[in-house]
Amino acid sequence: MPYTIRGIDVAYEDAGKKIYLLMKDSTSFTTVKMDESLNIISRRRDTLTVSDAFIDVQGKFVAVGYRTTSATGVLLLDTTLNTVRHFRINSSIFLSGVRLYRDKIYLYGAMGNPAIAILDTSGNLLSFVKDTMVIGNVRFLDPENGVAIYIGDFQAFFMKTNPNFLGTCGMSSAPAYDSTRPNPSYTTLSLSLIDPDTASLYTSPISRSSYTPATNTICFSEPFTVVFTVPDSGDINVPLSANIGVWFSRAVDTASVNNTNISITGWDGSSFRTYSFNRTCPMPNFCVLDPILNFRPNEEITVRFNSTIRDTSNNPLIPKVIVFRTQAVDTLNPVVVFTTPDSGAVNVPSNTKIAVQFSRDMDTTTVNSTNVRISGSSSGSHTFTKVCRTLSYCEINPDTFNVVVRPSP
Amino acid sequence: MVGVLFLLNQYVHARLDSAVSDMRAIRYGSGYLVGILGTSGNYKFLHINNLGQVIRADSGSLTDTIRGLVIDNNGKPLAYGGSSSSAFYIDLDVDTIKTISGFPPFYRAVRTSNYLYFVSYNDMMYFSLGKRHQILEPRSAIYYKGHRCGI
Numbered sequence: 233m234p235y236t237i238r239g240i241d242v243a244y245e246d247a248g249k250k251i252y253l254l255m256k257d258s259t260s261f262t263t264v265k266m267d268e269s270l271n272i273i274s275r276r277r278d279t280l281t282v283s284d285a286f287i288d289v290q291g292k293f294v295a296v297g298y299r300t301t302s303a304t305g306v307l308l309l310d311t312t313l314n315t316v317r318h319f320r321i322n323s324s325i326f327l328s329g330v331r332l333y334r335d336k337i338y339l340y341g342a343m344g345n346p347a348i349a350i351l352d353t354s355g356n357l358l359s360f361v362k363d364t365m366v367i368g369n370v371r372f373l374d375p376e377n378g379v380a381i382y383i384g385d386f387q388a389f390f391m392k393t394n395p396n397f398l399g400t401c402g403m404s405s406a407p408a409y410d411s412t413r414p415n416p417s418y419t420t421l422s423l424s425l426i427d428p429d430t431a432s433l434y435t436s437p438i439s440r441s442s443y444t445p446a447t448n449t450i451c452f453s454e455p456f457t458v459v460f461t462v463p464d465s466g467d468i469n470v471p472l473s474a475n476i477g478v479w480f481s482r483a484v485d486t487a488s489v490n491n492t493n494i495s496i497t498g499w500d501g502s503s504f505r506t507y508s509f510n511r512t513c514p515m516p517n518f519c520v521l522d523p524i525l526n527f528r529p530n531e532e533i534t535v536r537f538n539s540t541i542r543d544t545s546n547n548p549l550i551p552k553v554i555v556f557r558t559q560a561v562d563t564l565n566p567v568v569v570f571t572t573p574d575s576g577a578v579n580v581p582s583n584t585k586i587a588v589q590f591s592r593d594m595d596t597t598t599v600n601s602t603n604v605r606i607s608g609s610s611s612g613s614h615t616f617t618k619v620c621r622t623l624s625y626c627e628i629n630p631d632t633f634n635v636v637v638r639p640s641p
Numbered sequence: 642m643v644g645v646l647f648l649l650n651q652y653v654h655a656r657l658d659s660a661v662s663d664m665r666a667i668r669y670g671s672g673y674l675v676g677i678l679g680t681s682g683n684y685k686f687l688h689i690n691n692l693g694q695v696i697r698a699d700s701g702s703l704t705d706t707i708r709g710l711v712i713d714n715n716g717k718p719l720a721y722g723g724s725s726s727s728a729f730y731i732d733l734d735v736d737t738i739k740t741i742s743g744f745p746p747f748y749r750a751v752r753t754s755n756y757l758y759f760v761s762y763n764d765m766m767y768f769s770l771g772k773r774h775q776i777l778e779p780r781s782a783i784y785y786k787g788h789r790c791g792i
Contacts, residue, residue: 237762240748240749240760240762242751242760246754249753249754251753253760255762268754268755268756371663372664372666372667372673372675374668377691379691381657381664381666381673381675383661386659386661386680387658387661388659388664388687389654389655389656389657390653390654390655390656390689390693391653391654391655392651392652392653392654392691393653393654402654432741432742433740434739434741434742435737436737436738436740437736437738438701438736438737438738439701439736440699440700441699441700441701442698442699443685443698445658445685445698446656446660447658448655448656449653449654449655449656450655451653452654452655453652454651455652
């Protein structure tokens with residue numbers, strides 16, 4: 233019995249050179265896999281009433297994104313159109329499309345505001361964002377480059393941001409949760425492919441003219457990143473008692489620099505170990521992570537900075553992972569790893585404390601006026617007070633301005 | 642090189658245009674091609690770079706509805722669509738419109754390694770390739786390129 237098509241979408245898989253066609257009717261949707269000459273390879277008809285349905289293919293997955301009156305779902309298929317998984321989020325997004333990219337599924341469209349939901353292929357909701365400032369609809373998504381193009385309040389917007397479509401501009405997180413659904417029942421339907429016909433094309437000119445669009449830059453900014461760390465990725469012979477200094481690209485919400493949002497794990501060739509740490513943030517964009525336990529010799533340490541770390545404006549961090557290796561045996565003398573401010577710093581505020589990070593735990597009583605001398609180019613030597621917040625990290629507070637710190641001979 | 646990396650890492654939120662009724666976009670070169678239906682009914686095409694800056698902007702009038710944009714196998718941008726009684730595509734490089742009367746609108750396009758297909762439907766599914774088109778008929782019988790082979 234014929235059925236009435238109420239919507240279509242189509243995707244192309246470059247590697248296998250296959251076309252995937254999606255046809256929606258009032259009670260079901262049909263997925264068809266064809267070769268480039270439109271020979272049908274496989275097809276299935278899923279009995280599921282949906283309002284919108286879109287398809288995309290990449291790698292080993294075919295994603296059918298759909299909307300019902302109460303939810304937005306994904307039927308994940310393999311490239312032979314067998315069911316892999318079926319899941320939903322509890323928000324009904326009026327879909328404009330679905331994208332598959334690096335085993336993530338991007339559903340985009342409108343939920344009052346322009347909205348984007350990102351799920352992994354296991355059905356976990358990774359991100360759900362909306363531009364709550366406008367009423368509109370995401371019409372195009374380019375996950376490879378973090379670009380969304382959308383309508384909002386009768387305006388066209390371009391947004392380039394991080395892979396989660398969160399950042400300093402535009403989108404903000406919205407609540408939602410995901411759930412796994414039973415696989416819908418499906419049948420293998422019959423399809424006819426009729427021989428090619430010929431249609432006549434009439435060519436006529438159209439006129440166009442240049443115009444000046446009403447452009448306006450709303451914001452243009454740097455992403456929030458970890459600029460560098462000490463030790464950094466690739467470092468070797470890192471002392472077993474080393475702390476980890478972290479410089480952010482701008483002021484960090486220090487409360488988000490915690491053992492939930494940063495993980496430190498070690499692998500010594502036979503076992504994994506997770507390291508908890510204490511955190512000190514002597515500057516707005518600089519924190520020191522002091523592991524509670526010493527690292528093990530010749531251990532590969534992996535530090536993961538998650539996007540749940542926020543700047544002081546609540547923008548998420550671009551995630552970063554660093555990997556370094558500890559020394560084989562702890563025989564090295566302690567060294568000053570870094571100071572803040574460091575040599576060459578200018579315009580240092582007169583009330584700045586001098587932070588000193590040692591490479592290992594110290595006898596902090598030796599951090600005294602005998603072993604540390606502070607002198608100014610014009611003001612001469614200065615006394616100071618000292619606070620060692622950990623055994624390897626001290627803050628020195630000089631009594632006056634314009635100081636030059638010289639190491640003891 | 643450092644400067645290039647710096648630009649690639651920028652976040653941008655920019656308004657491309659106002660008085661927008663509907664919109665389509667595709668990747669085009671290193672930037673994007675955006676087709677806009679204005680609230681006054683005119684069409685606008687913006688070629689923007691990957692930071693949302695407009696490189697070229699054109700406007701024109703059209704009686705039919707644009708349903709999408711696609712890059713053909715020669716790298717040329719096309720806009721396609723139609724009305725209830727005709728389908729069309731516009732070669733945006735040479736400003737010509739090609740129309741098929743009595744044909745359902747082109748709703749989608751797919752570029753394969755060799756062909757560009759436009760996809761239409763009414764009670765049947767149509768794949769159109771240049772001046773030829775094939776019909777995929779979702780009925781309870783299998784016709785395989787004109788040969789009945791089952792059910």
